[in-house]
Amino acid sequence: MFGFIFRRILTTIPVMGFVALFVFSLLYIAPGDPAAVIAGDQATPEDVAKIRAGLGLDRPFLVRFAEWFFRVMQGDLGTSIFTGLPVSQMIAQRIEPTLSLMVVTLFIAIFVAIPMGVVAAWKCDTWIDRVVMSFAVLGFSVPVFVIGYLLAYAFALQLDWLPVQGYRPIKNGVWPWFENLILPAVTLGFVYIALIARITRASMLEVLQQDYIRTARAKGVSQKSILFLHALKNAAIPIVTVIGIGVALLIGGAVVTESVFAIPGLGRLTVDAILRRDYPIIQGVVLMFSFVYVLINLLVDVLYTLLDPRIRY
Amino acid sequence: MDRRTFLISAGTAALVASTGGLSAPALSQGANAKVLRFVPQANLANFDPIWGTQYVVRNAAALVWDTLYGVDENLVPQRQMVESEEVSADGLTWTFKLRPGLKFHDGEPVLAKDVVQSLKRWAARDPMGIMIVAQQQELTAVDDRTWKWVLKKPFPKMILALAKNNAPCSFIMPERIAQTDPFKQITEYIGSGPMKFNKGEWVPGAKAVFEKFDAYVPRAEKASWLAGGKNMLVNRIEWVIMPDPATAAAALQNGEVDWWENPISDLVPVLRRNSNINVDISDPLGNIGAFRMNHLFAPFDNPKIRRAVLMAMNQEDYMRAIVGDDNKLWKPLPGFFTPDTPLYTEAGGDILKRKNIAEARKMIQEAGYKGEPVVCLIAQDQPNTKAMGDVTVDLLKKIGLNVDFVATDWGTVGARRAQKTPPGQGGWNMFHTWHAGADCLNPSSYTAIRANGDKAWFGWPTSKPVEDAIVEWFDAKDLPAEKTAMAKLNTAALEDVVYAPTGFFLGYQAWRKNVTGVTKGPLPFFWNVGKA
Numbered sequence: 001m002f003g004f005i006f007r008r009i010l011t012t013i014p015v016m017g018f019v020a021l022f023v024f025s026l027l028y029i030a031p032g033d034p035a036a037v038i039a040g041d042q043a044t045p046e047d048v049a050k051i052r053a054g055l056g057l058d059r060p061f062l063v064r065f066a067e068w069f070f071r072v073m074q075g076d077l078g079t080s081i082f083t084g085l086p087v088s089q090m091i092a093q094r095i096e097p098t099l100s101l102m103v104v105t106l107f108i109a110i111f112v113a114i115p116m117g118v119v120a121a122w123k124c125d126t127w128i129d130r131v132v133m134s135f136a137v138l139g140f141s142v143p144v145f146v147i148g149y150l151l152a153y154a155f156a157l158q159l160d161w162l163p164v165q166g167y168r169p170i171k172n173g174v175w176p177w178f179e180n181l182i183l184p185a186v187t188l189g190f191v192y193i194a195l196i197a198r199i200t201r202a203s204m205l206e207v208l209q210q211d212y213i214r215t216a217r218a219k220g221v222s223q224k225s226i227l228f229l230h231a232l233k234n235a236a237i238p239i240v241t242v243i244g245i246g247v248a249l250l251i252g253g254a255v256v257t258e259s260v261f262a263i264p265g266l267g268r269l270t271v272d273a274i275l276r277r278d279y280p281i282i283q284g285v286v287l288m289f290s291f292v293y294v295l296i297n298l299l300v301d302v303l304y305t306l307l308d309p310r311i312r313y
Numbered sequence: 314m315d316r317r318t319f320l321i322s323a324g325t326a327a328l329v330a331s332t333g334g335l336s337a338p339a340l341s342q343g344a345n346a347k348v349l350r351f352v353p354q355a356n357l358a359n360f361d362p363i364w365g366t367q368y369v370v371r372n373a374a375a376l377v378w379d380t381l382y383g384v385d386e387n388l389v390p391q392r393q394m395v396e397s398e399e400v401s402a403d404g405l406t407w408t409f410k411l412r413p414g415l416k417f418h419d420g421e422p423v424l425a426k427d428v429v430q431s432l433k434r435w436a437a438r439d440p441m442g443i444m445i446v447a448q449q450q451e452l453t454a455v456d457d458r459t460w461k462w463v464l465k466k467p468f469p470k471m472i473l474a475l476a477k478n479n480a481p482c483s484f485i486m487p488e489r490i491a492q493t494d495p496f497k498q499i500t501e502y503i504g505s506g507p508m509k510f511n512k513g514e515w516v517p518g519a520k521a522v523f524e525k526f527d528a529y530v531p532r533a534e535k536a537s538w539l540a541g542g543k544n545m546l547v548n549r550i551e552w553v554i555m556p557d558p559a560t561a562a563a564a565l566q567n568g569e570v571d572w573w574e575n576p577i578s579d580l581v582p583v584l585r586r587n588s589n590i591n592v593d594i595s596d597p598l599g600n601i602g603a604f605r606m607n608h609l610f611a612p613f614d615n616p617k618i619r620r621a622v623l624m625a626m627n628q629e630d631y632m633r634a635i636v637g638d639d640n641k642l643w644k645p646l647p648g649f650f651t652p653d654t655p656l657y658t659e660a661g662g663d664i665l666k667r668k669n670i671a672e673a674r675k676m677i678q679e680a681g682y683k684g685e686p687v688v689c690l691i692a693q694d695q696p697n698t699k700a701m702g703d704v705t706v707d708l709l710k711k712i713g714l715n716v717d718f719v720a721t722d723w724g725t726v727g728a729r730r731a732q733k734t735p736p737g738q739g740g741w742n743m744f745h746t747w748h749a750g751a752d753c754l755n756p757s758s759y760t761a762i763r764a765n766g767d768k769a770w771f772g773w774p775t776s777k778p779v780e781d782a783i784v785e786w787f788d789a790k791d792l793p794a795e796k797t798a799m800a801k802l803n804t805a806a807l808e809d810v811v812y813a814p815t816g817f818f819l820g821y822q823a824w825r826k827n828v829t830g831v832t833k834g835p836l837p838f839f840w841n842v843g844k845a
Contacts, residue, residue: 031721033728038359040366040480044760044768045731047438050496082358082365083517084498093516149559157563164563165555262555262564264519271556272356272518275694277724 001305004313008298012291019290020072020283024065027279033057034081034277055081068283077287078280080273087284090269097167098265100177101257102250104185109192110243116193117200117239118227121208124201132197139194144253148187148260155183165262184261188253192246199242203235210234236307244300251289347548349828349844351837352561352573356554357521360510361498363438366480368749372836373552375539376523377418378484378504381409381428382476383539386834388654388754390476391540393532394423394485394505396458404467405450411458416528417487418509425454430491432462435483437495441474441757442483444787469790470757478539478751478835479758507531507543507840508550521552536840546830546843565590565823571844572824574837577696578637584823594641595822596835598651598750602631602701602815603761605772607742610735612687612714617680619810623664625673625712626705631815634700646817648803649762651750656795661804665814673712686715688736690744692723698745701815705745730771744771750817751835755795756783756802764811772812778805 035052036043052058071078077087120132156164162183170177207213208231216226255267266285273281304311355369362374383393392398396412415423429452436442450463462471475483486504493499502510508523515521531542553570555561562580564570566587575595576584584590606613606622613619632643644652647662687709691702702718709716719741721729726744734740753759763769763783764776782802789795824831830842 031728032724033731036727036731037724038365043366047496048731054494054496080517084359084500085517090517094519145557152560152563156567160567164567164569165560166553166564166569259556260560262519262553262557262560264516268556269518272358275722275724276358278358 001302001313005298005302008301012294015294016287016291020069020287021065023283023286024068025061027277027282028061028064030277032277034279037276038082068280072287077284080281081278082276087280090281091266091284091288094264094266094269096169097263098254098258098267100167100170100181101184101188101254101263101265102247104178104181105189105192105250106243108185109189109196112189113193113196114200114232114239117197118204118232120197120201121204122223122227124205129201132201136194136198139190139192142190144187144191144256145260147190148183148257151183151187152261167263167265180263184257184263187260188250188257191253192249195246195249196239196242200235200239203238204231207231207235233307237304240300240303240307244296247296248293251293347844349547349550349572349839349842350570351550351552351839352555352564352570353552353837354574356518356556357552358517359498360502360515360521362484363434363481363495364498366438368480368836371478371480371482373510373521373523374482374484374504375506375836376508376550376839377502377506377510378486379415379506379543380475380483380539381485382472383541384476384478385537385540387537390472391534391537393476393540394428398472400471404469405464407462407464407471408455409460409462412530412532413458414530415505416530417505418503418526419487420528421487422457423485423505424457424488425460427488427491428485429454429460430488431485432483434486434491434493434495435481439474439481439483439758440760441470441477444468445471445474468787470787473757476539477758479749505529507545519554521554523550523552524548531840536838538834538838543840545840547839550839565825568825571828572822572831572837572842574822575820576823578635578639578642578821581639581821581823589826590823591826591831592821592823593831594833595820595837596750597819597833598654598754598835599817599819600747600750601646601649601651601753601817602635602697602745602747603812604701604705604743604745604815605730605761605770605812606810607736607740607772608774609733610740610742611685612677612680612682613742615680615682616809618677618682619813620664620808621673621676621680621712622709623807623810623813624667624676625670626665626708626813626815627668628665628814628816630704630708631701632818634704635697636818641819642821643816643818646814649753649759649806649811649814650755650799650803651753652817654750654754655792656755656799658796658800658803660800661807664807670711677713682714684715686717686736687742688717688719688740690719690721690726690729690741692726692745693720694722697747698723698726701745701747704815705743733773745815749835755799756786762802762806762811764806764809769811774809774811776805776809776811779809779811781805 035048035055035057039048039051068078079086080090116132120129123129152164155162163180166180168176168180213226213231216230254265255271258265258267270285353369357369357373359365360370360373362370379394381393381395382390385391394411394415395409397410399408411423411425417423432452436446445468448464448466448468450465452462454460490499490501490503502512507526507529509526511522511524525545525548531544534541536542558577558580561573562576562583565573581592585592606619608614628645636642647659647665650657689706692698706716706718729741730744732740736742748761756762761770764774764779766773766775779802782798782805786795786798789798827845832838
């Protein structure tokens with residue numbers, strides 16, 4: 001197992017190298033000029049050229065890439081073109097809100113979606129099943145920002161139960177932190193709940209057809225034990241896979257959710273950086289997310305071994 | 314105490330601790346009244362008002378850095394940090410004296426050497442500053458409170474240059490900070506303005522915090538825009554950046570923010586219906602919509618074709634596309650300068666009143682249009698440019714021009730418009746933008762009105778009559794002479810179509826009713842703004 005983990009971590013290195021080259025190249029060829037954005041509308045072409053030179057943006061591709069890559073290897077993600085702050089500092093400022101949003105969303109999604117999927121499979125072809133699956137379709141169909149607006153309108157503006165926007169760090173108290181995350185997490189979780197519920201239902205349906213489930217019923221095991229003790233554990237592999245893949249959905253969805261609810265997270269940082277062409281931030285955030293995603297996939301693979309003893313690496 | 318009671322008590326205590334404590338007692342809730350939460354027009358991504366000339370940077374900078382002079386609501390420059398000024402009889406030597414007792418946020422006194430270095434840095438980036446330096450003999454500190462600026466040629470607009478509110482303003486910084494290369498960012502944000510910038514709480518793109526500077530000495534006069542006494546009635550101002558207008562509207566209605574700089578027109582009716590919110594015009598100087606044609610390449614290298622476009626356009630279409638049905642928010646503009654200001658003129662503006670498509674079509678055919686495609690860059694992420702772009706494309710097609718609609722983002726427009734390559738090879742024929750009315754009062758900082766060819770703004774118009782009129786305005790010694798020059802300038806700029814003005818439009822601001830002292834102006838003025 002440890003050998004497997006070590007080998008997977010080693011393979012991360014060329015993957016990250018490829019991601020670094022890809023994202024750097026993409027930004028290099030993309031249209032736009034951060035120097036022009038910095039200089040402002042009234043600037044002369046000479047001003048823009050001076051700013052570009054001052055930022056080193058007029059140097060050849062290979063020189064810029066090599067310099068950036070070697071700095072990254074030393075743990076230095078560079079400096080933001082616009083703020084002049086280290087990229088790592090800017091990421092560190094924004095990581096807590098995004099992480100909080102993703103954790104709370106995951107928590108809500110898993111603890112809502114899995115029971116939904118289990119019940120839908122148990123009551124297959126009944127009205128309960130249809131309600132759950134309709135909800136799943138809705139979750140996939142309605143855009144995240146529409147859900148966000150509706151929830152904010154109902155629970156914040158009309159009922160005044162929850163705040164419309166913002167984020168409060170957990171050091172200021174657990175409830176204030178959680179209160180600000182409820183609406184964004186439910187918003188972001190909608191599509192995730194839909195996805196997990198559907199996969200759970202499909203996976204459970206397959207498992208519930210198995211002989212050992214029929215045997216357990218014949219032996220008089222309670223329905224609850226059959227569903228949650230025997231069937232769910234055997235249905236867990238595809239569910240865990242989807243949860244892992246769905247983290248990418250969360251990252252993408254966080255961008256919209258953070259904008260709708262004005263959460264100062266990494267999603268907004270990335271969008272702002274893209275619009276401004278703040279290359280070091282874009283590169284730094286993409287590298288970071290890629291690394292996180294690789295780690296999550298590794299974690300999912302390790303979890304397989306816990307869920308299914310037959311799986312060994 | 315029994316176990317059950319102990320467990321319940323411990324559980325309750327833990328719950329209270331996790332909720333961040335008991336509710337604030339009534340006394341400390343008064344502290345909230347000293348915090349003003351403001352939603353600015355854009356993201357405050359950097360905070361160097363000389364290096365980055367975006368309006369949002371200037372607006373924030375006005376809190377932290379003071380200026381030597383400031384324009385008031387009548388557009389008249391008034392002394393701010395300056396106690397007195399003197400100009401020699403030949404107009405060549407300006408001697409200024411600072412007010413006593415001015416301090417920077419780090420406790421150091423503001424000295425003439427700080428002013429001299431700050432002016433040097435400012436003048437390297439500002440159009441008027443560049444003009445002054447071109448005629449400069451010396452800029453030196455005479456003593457701790459006095460400095461002089463000696464010129465080779467008189468510059469009657471000196472006070473205007475130092476007072477104007479167009480970016481970059483001549484903000485005064487400590488000498489060590491002002492020694493930063495003007496093409497590189499400063500890293501310290503120390504000024505002598507009424508608020509201090511709290512760098513520790515700054516989250517670029519999300520939040521900026523300003524705290525009252527207790528040692529600030531406001532002037533005795535009543536505040537008027539950037540002039541007069543800047544008395545702060547709140548202790549702390551939080552700029553909360555909200556990219557989504559619907560969220561900002563909801564937050565304002567819910568009382569989570571106090572003042573929103575520029576609500577979009579669609580949401581204004583919703584805000585008006587809320588009995589806790591005031592809505593009013595934000596800046597009486599408004600904005601001037603524009604599209605620029607590339608004078609270097611066909612078809613717009615032909616002035617007849619440019620004039621045909623002006624002849625056909627209907628400014629009402631453009632303005633309604635931007636502001637909707639609210640007639641209070643726009644007016645036609647047969648020229649380039651801000652309406653209802655002393656130098657406003659409509660001279661030569663009849664061409665913009667013709668709105669004659671048929672005549673324009675005929676003119677284009679007579680001009681020998683060969684069917685070249687018009688590469689029209691339209692930024693889809695800016696509501697104003699998107700709206701104007703849609704109107705223009707329709708107009709150009711109606712008058713018989715072939716249009717290549719390039720839907721892109723503002724960042725790409727910014728880069729591509731600087732290209733002087735042919736339109737089919739990465740260049741362009743037309744792009745849309747708008748200018749703040751505060752920048753269009755006169756030619757002083759109005760880069761977009763220049764017609765000096767290669768050195769002009771994007772589009773690179775060339776027009777000797779325009780340039781001559783600008784020189785005439787700079788040399789004018791009184792208001793009648795300035796007005797004469799402005800009339801010539803407006804006429805010449807329309808004749809050669811330096812750019813096409815699409816109309817004059819205003820915007821709203823919104824604030825909660827418990828916030829007092831909000832005024833109209835070219836930037837949000839936080840002095841004398843309080844919270845009940």
